[in-house]
Amino acid sequence: MTETTSAPPPPPRTLLLLVRHGETPTTGMVLPGRTPGLHLSNHGRAQSERLAERLQGLAVDAIYSSPLERTRETAAPAAAVTGLAMHDDAGLLECDFGEWTGATLADLAKLPQWQTVQNSPSTFRFPGGESFPEMQARMVGALKGRCAAHPGGVVACFSHADPIKAAVAHALGTPLDHFQRIFISPGSVSVISLVEGRPPDVLMVNSTQEPLGGLRAT
Template sequence: MTATTPSAPATPPSTLLLLVRHGQTPTTGTVLPGLAPGLHLSDGGRVQAQRVAERLAALPVDGIYSSPLERAWETAEPTAACTGLKVNEHAGLIECDFGAWTGAALAELARLPQWQTVQHTPSAFRFPDGESFAQMQARMVGTLEGLYTAHAGGVVVCFSHADPIKAAVAHALGTHLDLFQRILISPCSVSVISYVEGQAPAVLMVNSTLESLSGLRAS
């Protein structure tokens, strides 16, 4: 009899989730908009959305998901047009609920004593009548886990907001939530997390605004 060589175990497929922050709005950097409806992209934000769509078009995208808020949805639309896919609304990708702070000017909030907690110990903070950072992170991480399970081995683009993306990246890096404010997520930037069943996620890219995405592939 001829001895047979045992075959190597199959490599679990990786799933790429690309997290895209929405483009600029008229209040970006000055106001905490939160869940308030009616905030649309600025002219500059629409240009950013088109540019990121052109970058994403280089990938074999299997699904597009967006926060329900207008600024995220409008950012997703050019990518849908470039890929021929529809945009799927997903509430799990929505902005943090800032509660009573919704719509407040950042300059005014920065004067509050609670702002130091927001910046340095966010894991201990809950927005008045709103969501805590820990709740936001758990929601976002659970959403991404569901999406990579639904699209195993594929490439999924998720249009969301700065704080949820920062929290997801921090979780994937194994970084404590109290340090997540150190992560910069710019308008229309792309951050990439690779998921493989049974393994810890791997962060492949953070806050990319210029690099080509053509080399990214799910395996």
């Protein structure tokens, strides 16, 4: 009798929910970066409550947040609804804008370097801060760490626009110089399905309305 061997089970896929924090009083006007003390606006708090509602029916295994107040406040309703602890993850932090931190976008747009930020970000380092490649590597590394810690699970990661855009670009195989073409709204969810050693699948980008309970790590 010939013995048959069953094929090994496929490696587990992990769902990564990349959530941008809700709106703040300076959204769209200032580059706040890592400045402490910036909280959600009333609309931002409503966005965070709406996000918690959208998670109903999805078995979330873990919640991680950038340590800044605006991301933690966005994650808090989701943590309350799921009963999960919120864990700080410095890998999810906003880009370090260095000397540009706190500047208005209107003033920055007048600088010649702003065109480099928009059109050739892979070549740019913020004065006294991070480069875009460093930010992308940090964010992608953090997400890989969450995947390794929760194989086959669903992990909600609360972060900021530029790190999420960079992570989505990486998952899509899009050059970093094109990452500014990806739009990430306050309170939005983008979803990546990731398995170690294989290319990721991008299941959703910049979703602000639809329920998330039907997501599967396919």
